Amino acid sequence: MSALTFEAVRKTFGSNVALEGFDLNLHQGELVTLLGPSGCGKTTGLRIAAGFERADSGRILVEGADISKMPPHKRNMGMVFQSYSLFPNLTVTGNVEYGLRTRRIEKAERDRRVAEVLELVQLTALGSRYAHQLSGGQQQRVALARALAVRPRVLLLDEPLSALDAKVRTTLRDEIRRIQTEVGITTLFVTHDQEEALAISDRICVMSNGQIEQLGTPTEVYRKPATAFVARFVGTMNVLPATISGATEANVNGTRIAVPNAKGMGKGSEISLLVRPEDLTLATDGLAGTVTSITFQGASTLVGVRLDVIDQLVSIDVGQGGADSLTLGDRVGVGVNGSNAVCEPTH
Amino acid sequence: MSNTVEDPIAGGVLIEDSPSAKVPAVSRLRRHRAWLGLLPFFAFLFIFLLLPTLGVIRKAFLANDDTYTTKGFTTAISQEGAAFWNSLKISLITAILGVIFGTALAYAAATAKRPKWLRSLVSAFSGVAANMGGIILAFLFLTLLGRQGLGTKILTDNGWNPYKSWFSINDFSGVVLVYMYFQIPLMVLVTLPAIDGLKTSWREASANLGGTTLTYWRRVGLPVLAPSMLGGFLLLFANAYSAYATAYALNTQSNLVPIKISFFLQGDVTGRSPVPFALATWMILFMAVSMGGYLVLRKRAERWQQSAVA
Amino acid sequence: MAAISSRLKAYLGRIGPSLVLLAAAVFFIAPILSTARAAFHKVPTILLDRHTWFKKWSLEGVRRALDEPFFWPTLSLSLKLALVTVLITMMLLVPTALFVHLRLPRARALVEFLTVLPYVVPPIALVAGVAAFFRPNARWFLNSDFALAPFYVVMAMPFTYRAIDAGIKAIDVRTLVDASRSLGGSWATTLRKALLPNMASSLLSSAFLTATVVLGEFTIASTLAKNTFATFSFEYFSRDAQGGVGLALFTLLATTALLGMMTLLTRSKSRKAATVTRF
Numbered sequence: 001m002s003a004l005t006f007e008a009v010r011k012t013f014g015s016n017v018a019l020e021g022f023d024l025n026l027h028q029g030e031l032v033t034l035l036g037p038s039g040c041g042k043t044t045g046l047r048i049a050a051g052f053e054r055a056d057s058g059r060i061l062v063e064g065a066d067i068s069k070m071p072p073h074k075r076n077m078g079m080v081f082q083s084y085s086l087f088p089n090l091t092v093t094g095n096v097e098y099g100l101r102t103r104r105i106e107k108a109e110r111d112r113r114v115a116e117v118l119e120l121v122q123l124t125a126l127g128s129r130y131a132h133q134l135s136g137g138q139q140q141r142v143a144l145a146r147a148l149a150v151r152p153r154v155l156l157l158d159e160p161l162s163a164l165d166a167k168v169r170t171t172l173r174d175e176i177r178r179i180q181t182e183v184g185i186t187t188l189f190v191t192h193d194q195e196e197a198l199a200i201s202d203r204i205c206v207m208s209n210g211q212i213e214q215l216g217t218p219t220e221v222y223r224k225p226a227t228a229f230v231a232r233f234v235g236t237m238n239v240l241p242a243t244i245s246g247a248t249e250a251n252v253n254g255t256r257i258a259v260p261n262a263k264g265m266g267k268g269s270e271i272s273l274l275v276r277p278e279d280l281t282l283a284t285d286g287l288a289g290t291v292t293s294i295t296f297q298g299a300s301t302l303v304g305v306r307l308d309v310i311d312q313l314v315s316i317d318v319g320q321g322g323a324d325s326l327t328l329g330d331r332v333g334v335g336v337n338g339s340n341a342v343c344e345p346t347h
Numbered sequence: 348m349s350n351t352v353e354d355p356i357a358g359g360v361l362i363e364d365s366p367s368a369k370v371p372a373v374s375r376l377r378r379h380r381a382w383l384g385l386l387p388f389f390a391f392l393f394i395f396l397l398l399p400t401l402g403v404i405r406k407a408f409l410a411n412d413d414t415y416t417t418k419g420f421t422t423a424i425s426q427e428g429a430a431f432w433n434s435l436k437i438s439l440i441t442a443i444l445g446v447i448f449g450t451a452l453a454y455a456a457a458t459a460k461r462p463k464w465l466r467s468l469v470s471a472f473s474g475v476a477a478n479m480g481g482i483i484l485a486f487l488f489l490t491l492l493g494r495q496g497l498g499t500k501i502l503t504d505n506g507w508n509p510y511k512s513w514f515s516i517n518d519f520s521g522v523v524l525v526y527m528y529f530q531i532p533l534m535v536l537v538t539l540p541a542i543d544g545l546k547t548s549w550r551e552a553s554a555n556l557g558g559t560t561l562t563y564w565r566r567v568g569l570p571v572l573a574p575s576m577l578g579g580f581l582l583l584f585a586n587a588y589s590a591y592a593t594a595y596a597l598n599t600q601s602n603l604v605p606i607k608i609s610f611f612l613q614g615d616v617t618g619r620s621p622v623p624f625a626l627a628t629w630m631i632l633f634m635a636v637s638m639g640g641y642l643v644l645r646k647r648a649e650r651w652q653q654s655a656v657a
Numbered sequence: 658m659a660a661i662s663s664r665l666k667a668y669l670g671r672i673g674p675s676l677v678l679l680a681a682a683v684f685f686i687a688p689i690l691s692t693a694r695a696a697f698h699k700v701p702t703i704l705l706d707r708h709t710w711f712k713k714w715s716l717e718g719v720r721r722a723l724d725e726p727f728f729w730p731t732l733s734l735s736l737k738l739a740l741v742t743v744l745i746t747m748m749l750l751v752p753t754a755l756f757v758h759l760r761l762p763r764a765r766a767l768v769e770f771l772t773v774l775p776y777v778v779p780p781i782a783l784v785a786g787v788a789a790f791f792r793p794n795a796r797w798f799l800n801s802d803f804a805l806a807p808f809y810v811v812m813a814m815p816f817t818y819r820a821i822d823a824g825i826k827a828i829d830v831r832t833l834v835d836a837s838r839s840l841g842g843s844w845a846t847t848l849r850k851a852l853l854p855n856m857a858s859s860l861l862s863s864a865f866l867t868a869t870v871v872l873g874e875f876t877i878a879s880t881l882a883k884n885t886f887a888t889f890s891f892e893y894f895s896r897d898a899q900g901g902v903g904l905a906l907f908t909l910l911a912t913t914a915l916l917g918m919m920t921l922l923t924r925s926k927s928r929k930a931a932t933v934t935r936f
Binding site: 498528589 | 670673674675677678681684685687688689690691692694695701749750752753756760761768771773775776777778779780781782783784785786787788789790791807808810866869870873875879880887890891894901905908909913920
Binding site: 150 | 566571
């Protein structure tokens with residue numbers, strides 16, 4: 001049985017359609033990320049699940065039961081907000097046991113659970129501190145502990161890392177994933193950061209303008225983007241102007257490239273061919289160009305090449321050591337592997 | 348090879364090998380001299396605030412025969428005990444009422460979503476009304492609820508003559524009512540920022556954790572607002588206690604300390620009696636304690652409003 | 658049953674604030690309305706009924722007030738006092754605030770504390786102090802009507818300093834000064850072209866606020882027996898109630914207009930970002 005289901009949810013704010021025909025099933029224990037730019041409807045979806053917004057039509061189901069009309073305080077979900085959600089007048093312990101007190105759990109059991117969950121987020125020593133005495137990362141960990149203390153059925157995370165420093169963001173995101181798998185709780189995660197989504201999700205739901213663009217595992221979404229939007233939003237893409245020259249073939253200024261995704265597109269139509277940096281290689285018989293930049297990134301190196309014939313800048317991932325013999329201004333050839341390329345009609 | 352080093356900031360010579368050579372002597376002098384820039388400010392306050400205040404305190408200790416005594420203070424209390432008591436009553440009552448209605452109004456204005464200009468209107472009006480005191484306010488209420496007032500006439504025509512009952516604009520009840528006109532806005536001004544500081548995420552987090560609206564207010568909302576509300580109470584108390592012009596213009600029959608001070612000052616041409624000055628000193632003391640308390644509470648409230656460190 | 662009471666609670670929750678706002682509106686507007694009626698309607702209250710209500714409305718009361726011999730002299734004195742007070746305030750507090758920000762940040766806590774001190778000495782106590790100190794020692798000072806100005810500066814200091822300080826905090830003073838000085842500007846030029854234009858809105862709003870306080874100040878003026886607009890208004894009211902009320906209304910409208918202008922000015926100016934202007 002699905003742990004959390006969105007069934008044909010639609011929500012409008014005035015004349016703005018925030019969500020349209022939104023269908024999503026979360027399996028027990030999985031972490032699904034709603035990923036997209038601001039305004040795509042991801043936060044709206046989360047808030048409808050939490051009960052802070054009411055869908056215009058459609059249903060929300062938890063383990064099969066319809067909770068669409070239930071007020072938020074009865075839904076038994078845990079939520080972590082983007083920032084500043086800790087109660088300032090209560091200590092860390094006071095915050096974490098808040099949900100336990102509303103459920104009238106007695107002191108002994110409360111203390112036990114608080115200790116248990118503070119240990120989970122590794123903040124056992126900070127029980128008597130107040131929110132303003134904690135760093136941003138620590139505050140979010142307390143918020144997580146507070147949400148988990150009540151043992152909710154579903155965990156909702158609304159861009160919990162967006163307000164934090166870059167370094168803290170990476171450590172905390174891995175910790176959230178660790179805790180989530182350890183506890184085994186079904187989790188809905190909202191973010192606009194595609195790197196975050198790729199790093200921690202079981203499945204990613206890429207959204208745009210209130211609709212789902214693609215639902216798949218991180219690998220699927222990255223390697224086989226279903227639409228041009230997904231291709232551009234997740235990871236980086238090179239854009240090559242091309243024409244469809246066959247059933248599964250595209251023509252980039254004379255060079256013919258096999259592109260399986262060209263199927264179904266009209267011959268002769270103008271497209272943008274979207275290719276990942278790792279699908280480009282340095283090949284002597286490829287498109288001619290000049291090296292304009294060499295960016296060392298540790299595990300890989302990105303080589304920027306300005307192509308002669310189309311005056312386009314492409315980025316080639318040459319892996320470790322692949323650029324050792326290159327200098328700026330060198331003449332090179334660029335080979336294109338079209339097996340994962342996406343065709344985007346141009347107009 | 349000398350042990351002197353040139354000070355990169357002040358350009359002078361650093362004192363060599365002295366234990367306090369952390370601060371170069373030249374720039375230390377410079378730093379002290381910098382305080383001279385504040386001299387006009389200090390001098391102005393000294394002449395026009397400190398000297399009068401010291402004058403009041405000194406005169407309070409000076410008896411009629413030019414000897415120093417504390418009798419002035421005790422006479423002030425025994426002679427004008429009624430005035431003290433009345434001033435205290437008015438300040439307490441208008442402060443409590445001001446806190447209740449002011450908070451309610453501030454909350455209503457802060458949470459109102461339509462129309463959008465409502466909040467700015469309340470805020471702007473409060474800014475005007477809180478500073479309105481004086482005689483204009485008295486005139487306004489005299490035309491409404493004075494013996495010849497429009498409101499009085501309307502009420503009487505419809506069955507209830509307030510003046511035959513317990514109300515009179517010149518009396519205690521009148522002063523309390525009129526004071527509310529600036530006490531409530533003052534409370535609104537002080538409380539609006541505090542209510543804005545109540546983050547929606549707290550409300551939602553509380554609901555998410557199973558709390559009802561009552562739970563939220565009882566365990567988060569009111570405790571967070573408490574320092575501001577208490578501070579507001581103190582501010583309103585001090586404000587009512589020191590108000591003079593309105594009470595004067597209402598020609599109030601109720602005996603109040605500020606009125607008494609002015610009465611004595613104007614009556615006593617020789618300026619010998621310590622009583623008005625003792626009364627004024629008591630007042631300054633009250634104000635110092637109230638304002639001190641208000642500032643401490645405000646700092647407390649502000650600390651909770653900035654929740655993040657990093 | 659539970660559903661009904663929770664719906665009822667939700668309904669009350671929604672109309673509660675509106676009721677409060679309505680009650681507040683009535684309480685705060687009623688006195689103004691009754692004052693307007695008293696000023697423009699030449700019918701004594703006891704005679705008011707359905708027949709007399711619509712007759713005898715005129716601007717007579719206000720006109721009588723304006724014709725009073727002491728109206729213009731006292732108004733002009735109060736306006737001049739307001740101007741002098743604002744000037745002293747600006748010349749004293751703006752350099753002080755800038756100095757604290759730029760040269761002596763350690764003095765900030767002390768200066769802020771000092772500017773709040775006037776709250777502790779309310780006008781009635783301050784005027785007692787004036788009587789205690791200045792009357793015996795510097796009677797010549799009190800003879801001038803403008804002796805009121807410095808005390809008004811002190812009275813207004815808590816708000817005015819706060820407003821000026823806020824205006825400075827809102828712009829990056831350090832950067833503006835450094836930019837201006839590095840481009841060759843003297844301190845005077847820096848002040849005139851880089852700092853003041855960007856602080857204009859907070860300076861203006863504190864000036865307007867000071868002016869309203871001065872125009873309405875009664876306590877000190879009356880105790881020191883000066884003829885300001887406020888003392889005149891009171892004396893006139895005790896003589897001629899309807900005229901006095903007309904005058905009160907006039908003052909009220911003027912004050913509201915001043916503060917309205919101030920809010921408009923500060924709102925539009927706060928939208929512009931601070932820049933070093935016109936070099």
